Structures are given as C-alpha cells and as structure tokens.
Amino acid sequence: MKASSLSVRDLVAGYGPTIIVEDIAFDVAPGQCVAVLGRNGMGKTTLMASLAGLTRHVGGSIALDDAPIHTLPTSERARAGMGYVPQTRDIFPTLTVAENLFVGLKGRPAADLAEAYELFPRLAERRGNLGGQLSGGEQQMLSTARTLLGKPSLLLLDEPLEGLAPVICQELMAALARLVATGETTVLLVEQRVASALEVADHVICIERGSLVWQGSCTEWRADPTLAERYLGVSALT
Amino acid sequence: MKSPLASDLTGIAVVLVLAVGGFILFPDNLAFLAGMMAVILLVVSLDLVSGVCGVASLGQAALFGAGAYGAGIAAANGLGDPLLLLGIGLVAGAVAGLATGAIILRAHGLPQLVLSIALVELAHEAVNKASFITGGSDGLTGIRISPLLGVFAFDLWGVTAYWLSVAVVVVVLVVLRRLVRAPFGMLCRGLRQSPVRVASLGQRAYPVALKMYVIAGGVAGLGGALRAISTQVVGLDSVSFTLSAEALVMLIVGGTGTIFGAATGAFVFEWMEHIVSVANPFHWLAIVGALLIAVVLFAPHGLYGSTARWLHERRMRAPRADE
Numbered sequence: 001m002k003a004s005s006l007s008v009r010d011l012v013a014g015y016g017p018t019i020i021v022e023d024i025a026f027d028v029a030p031g032q033c034v035a036v037l038g039r040n041g042m043g044k045t046t047l048m049a050s051l052a053g054l055t056r057h058v059g060g061s062i063a064l065d066d067a068p069i070h071t072l073p074t075s076e077r078a079r080a081g082m083g084y085v086p087q088t089r090d091i092f093p094t095l096t097v098a099e100n101l102f103v104g105l106k107g108r109p110a111a112d113l114a115e116a117y118e119l120f121p122r123l124a125e126r127r128g129n130l131g132g133q134l135s136g137g138e139q140q141m142l143s144t145a146r147t148l149l150g151k152p153s154l155l156l157l158d159e160p161l162e163g164l165a166p167v168i169c170q171e172l173m174a175a176l177a178r179l180v181a182t183g184e185t186t187v188l189l190v191e192q193r194v195a196s197a198l199e200v201a202d203h204v205i206c207i208e209r210g211s212l213v214w215q216g217s218c219t220e221w222r223a224d225p226t227l228a229e230r231y232l233g234v235s236a237l238t
Numbered sequence: 239m240k241s242p243l244a245s246d247l248t249g250i251a252v253v254l255v256l257a258v259g260g261f262i263l264f265p266d267n268l269a270f271l272a273g274m275m276a277v278i279l280l281v282v283s284l285d286l287v288s289g290v291c292g293v294a295s296l297g298q299a300a301l302f303g304a305g306a307y308g309a310g311i312a313a314a315n316g317l318g319d320p321l322l323l324l325g326i327g328l329v330a331g332a333v334a335g336l337a338t339g340a341i342i343l344r345a346h347g348l349p350q351l352v353l354s355i356a357l358v359e360l361a362h363e364a365v366n367k368a369s370f371i372t373g374g375s376d377g378l379t380g381i382r383i384s385p386l387l388g389v390f391a392f393d394l395w396g397v398t399a400y401w402l403s404v405a406v407v408v409v410v411l412v413v414l415r416r417l418v419r420a421p422f423g424m425l426c427r428g429l430r431q432s433p434v435r436v437a438s439l440g441q442r443a444y445p446v447a448l449k450m451y452v453i454a455g456g457v458a459g460l461g462g463a464l465r466a467i468s469t470q471v472v473g474l475d476s477v478s479f480t481l482s483a484e485a486l487v488m489l490i491v492g493g494t495g496t497i498f499g500a501a502t503g504a505f506v507f508e509w510m511e512h513i514v515s516v517a518n519p520f521h522w523l524a525i526v527g528a529l530l531i532a533v534v535l536f537a538p539h540g541l542y543g544s545t546a547r548w549l550h551e552r553r554m555r556a557p558r559a560d561e
Contacts, residue, residue: 075441079440
C-alpha cells in the first residue's frame with residue numbers, strides 16, 4: 001500500500017464531557033515521519049487515540065488521502081489504512097506470538113508472517129510463546145509488527161520506547177528507521193525520548209495543554225534550543 | 239511444547255476410550271450416557287460463546303431447546319430420519335443463535351447477562367404457551383425415530399443412540415478445536431481479551447461475535463436434537479434457566495476456552511450428579527456445591543485447564559535431552 005497523507009483540521013475531542021484536545025490542525029505528507037512532542041499529560045496520547053477513533057469526536061475533521069474519516073468507527077479507519085500501536089501495546093496475552101501476528105494479517109497468506117520475523121528476528125525465536133510471557137520490549141515489537149502486517153498507509157506509534165531497555169530501544173528504532181526509509185508508510189510518532197524521535201522524524205509538532213503550539217522541520221527544532229526548554233522543559237539534547 | 243494436533247489426538251483418544259469403557263462397564267446406563275453427551279454439546283457451545291468470545295450468557299438452553307423442539311416437532315410429524323433430525327436441530331439452534339445473539343451482543347457485562355436470562359425465560363414461556371405444538375408442560379411426545387441409516391434401530395437400551403451420540407460429539411470436538419485455532423477462532427479469542435484492539439486491527443467486533451454465536455447455536459441445537467432422538471421426549475427443562483445455569487457451572491468445573499475443558503466439566507458434573515443423587519437424593523446438590531467451591535479454590539482454571547497448565551509447566555521444567 002502506498003503511504004497516505006493526513007490532514008487534521010480544528011480537531012476537538014475528549015472523553016465523555018471532558019475536552020482534551022482542542023482546535024488542532026496539521027498536515028502530514030505521504031511518506032513523512034512526524035514526531036509529536038510535548039510534556040506528560042498534554043494530550044499527545046489523546047490526539048493519537050482521537051485519530052484512531054477511540055475518543056469522543058466533538059468537532060473538526062480528519063482526512064486520510066483527502067477522504068474524511070472522522071465519522072468512521074475505529075475498525076473502518078483501520079480498513080482505510082490507519083495502523084495504531086497504542087502506548088499500552090494491547091497484545092493478546094493468551095494468544096501465542098504467531099497467533100497475535102496472524103490476527104494482524106487481515107486475510108493475507110500466513111507466509112507473510114515472515115515479514116514480521118524479518119523486521120524483528122526476536123519474535124521468530126518466540127513465536128510459540130504466549131504474548132503474556134514476553135518482556136515489555138518484545139511485546140512492543142509484537143504490537144508494532146502486528147500492526148505493520150496490516151500494511152497501514154499511516155502508522156500511529158504512541159511512545160514505543162517507554163520503559164524499554166536501551167538495547168531494545170535501539171533495535172526498535174532501527175526497525176522504524178528502515179520502515180521510514182522505504183517511504184511506503186506515513187508515520188506519526190509520539191515519543192518522550194526526543195533525541196531518538198528526531199533521528200527518524202523529518203518534522204515536529206508540539207502539543208501543550210491539548211493544543212498545537214509549534215510545528216516545523218526537525219532542522220528548525222534543532223536550530224532553536226529554546227523550543228525544547230519552552231515546550232518540553234528539558235535541554236535540547238535530551 | 240506439545241503440538242495442537244497432538245493435543246487434539248490425545249483428547250479424542252481419551253473420549254473414544256471412555257466411550258468404549260462406558261459401553262462395556264455400564265451397559266444398563268447407555269441412555270444416561272447418551273443424555274450426558276447431549277449436555278456436553280450444550281456446554282461446549284457455551285464455551286464458544288463465553289470461554290472463547292468472552293460473551294456473558296446464562297441463556298444457552300434457549301439454543302439447546304430450539305434444537306430439541308425443532309427435531310422433536312419434526313419427528314412427531316413424520317420426519318423420523320435421525321441424521322435429518324440432527325440437521326434440523328443444528329439449523330434451529332443456529333437460527334435461535336442468530337435471533338438471540340443479535341440482541342444479547344448489543345450489551346456488555348451484567349446487562350448482557352440479564353438479557354440472556356430474559357431471553358431464555360421468554361423462550362421457556364413461549365414454548366409453554368404453544369402447547370398445541372410443543373406439548374407445553376406435559377412435554378412433547380409421539381416422537382418416532384427411524385433406524386439409523388435404515389439399519390440400526392433405536393432400542394430401549396439406547397445402544398444406537400449411544401454410538402450416534404459418541405460419533406456426533408467426536409466430530410464436533412474435532413471441528414471446534416480446529417475452529418478455535420483457525421484465524422477466525424484467533425480473532426474471537428482476541429475479542430475476549432480486547433475488543434478495542436480487534437477494532438484497531440480493522441475488524442468489527444459485533445459481526446465476529448455474532449458469527450460465533452450462530453455457530454454455538456448450531457452446536458447447542460445439535461445437542462438438543464441428540465437429546466430428542468435419544469429420549470424421544472422433549473420437556474420444558476430443555477429450554478430452562480436452570481439448565482443454562484448448570485451449563486455454566488459445568489464450564490467452570492472443566493475450564494473455559496479449550497473446548498475439551500467444557501466436555502470434561504459436563505462429564506464430571508453429570509457423572510457426579512448421577513452417582514451422588516442416587517447415594518443421597520436429599521443433599522446431593524450440597525455435595526455438587528462443595529465440588530464447585532473446591533474447583534474454584536484449588537483449580538481456578540477448571541479441572542481440565544489446571545491439569546493442562548500443570549502438565550505444560552512440568553514439561554517446561556523438565557531438562558531437555560540436548561542439555
């Protein structure tokens with residue numbers, strides 16, 4: 001599947017009566033990798049969940065390749081090409097690794113599981129293990145690989161490195177870099193480890209208190225060290 | 239790790255050994271054993287719905303009853319071929335599964351449970367009121383079953399009904415074990431754990447669960463038809479809340495989500511009920527209650543589920559030949 005463009009206009013969403021993200025607007029070009037940055041609790045995860053259709057949509061629009069998808073349920077958005085890897089990973093703990101991956105194939109032949117094992121060789125070694133028996137890093141690989149098997153044209157990755165050992169982080173980011181380099185998938189990446197995110201991203205959007213407060217290229221972000229201090233409360237090199 | 243195929247073959251071998259053993263050791267109880275196998279199908283169908291898909295149900299007897307009355311009414315009206323009656327039971331159960339599942343699956347958790355109870359009570363009352371066709375509280379009689387394949391007559395001792403029941407149960411167990419491991423079964427198991435995740439993978443939860451509910455209806459209906467064929471009478475108890483609740487108890491006793499666990503639970507519960515109720519007709523329910531408490535406390539995954547886990551862990555701990 002070819003990479004999709006994403007267009008978000010005046011998005012307002014939340015949970016129940018509570019509005020979390022407000023008037024967010026940005027565009028992502030096909031094949032682009034965008035890092036979504038911001039402090040904890042600023043609405044990054046809610047933004048991702050809203051794009052995936054898991055929150056209450058209050059207003060605004062979301063378009064994938066210019067086709068509006070904000071009225072569609074989660075399953076239809078996934079069918080339209082959106083792949084979502086949540087912060088909670090959400091693997092199926094009582095299914096084996098192979099079965100977890102199989103569910104993500106969306107009708108493609110079982111032989112295509114090899115793609116997942118090629119991306120994350122560690123999963124091949126663990127294919128007979130239950131999802132619940134995997135380490136946090138392996139669960140993250142499984143969740144990511146399962147979503148990628150569905151050939152998403154837009155991949156939403158929510159804090160894939162959270163709580164992982166450095167060696168696993170390297171492995172995951174290397175796989176993500178390979179994926180981004182192919183240009184076959186547009187990626188929206190929420191990540192607290194800014195330096196790692198900037199290694200693969202070519203564009204940055206910054207969220208504060210549910211609103212988009214800055215967007216620009218990674219070069220612009222790096223060129224202005226005050227941005228990281230202002231919006232993340234950290235040094236630019238973190 | 240033991241392969242799924244090996245587990246299936248072992249399980250089926252155990253069922254066949256028990257079937258042959260039951261035939262040899264208890265020739266006077268074949269009718270009871272045939273009835274037990276009908277209940278096994280009911281509990282297995284509940285396992286598909288609750289154990290595999292995570293749908294709360296206390297109304298599975300509505301589907302069992304649909305099969306029993308479907309086959310029973312057909313037989314009472316001249317359609318006596320047992321294989322045809324099994325087919326009628328299967329279809330009646332599946333249609334009942336579609337009708338009730340379409341309602342039950344709209345809710346979740348406790349409301350879902352209440353809906354399932356309401357539906358089985360409604361079905362019970364409908365069958366009771368339609369006495370002109372169902373026999374009402376007197377039960378449906380006048381069922382005449384033709385010889386199986388034109389050769390094996392359904393005798394008083396229940397030999398034909400017994401072997402027909404064994405064959406049906408074995409076929410159903412084989413098919414369902416494969417179904418649960420197939421991509422559709424994986425999706426259903428995923429649904430039990432996280433419907434949101436399944437939706438994120440591009441699958442709508444409702445149609446997937448409804449499809450499984452219809453399949454479970456077919457299995458329960460098959461069980462109902464088997465009971466109608468083997469006892470040649472269908473009573474209101476076939477479509478009762480009590481039977482639904484007992485099926486859930488049997489499922490908990492055996493263990494959920496494995497199919498074999500459901501069969502084990504039904505076998506153990508029915509057998510205990512048979513033995514204990516004869517030994518102590520007044521307090522047998524107390525003994526069954528004690529069994530349930532013991533299972534929940536000491537084998538929380540059910541008799542089959544806990545044993546399978548214990549064997550798996552033992553295999554994992556055992557030193558391998560290459561070490």
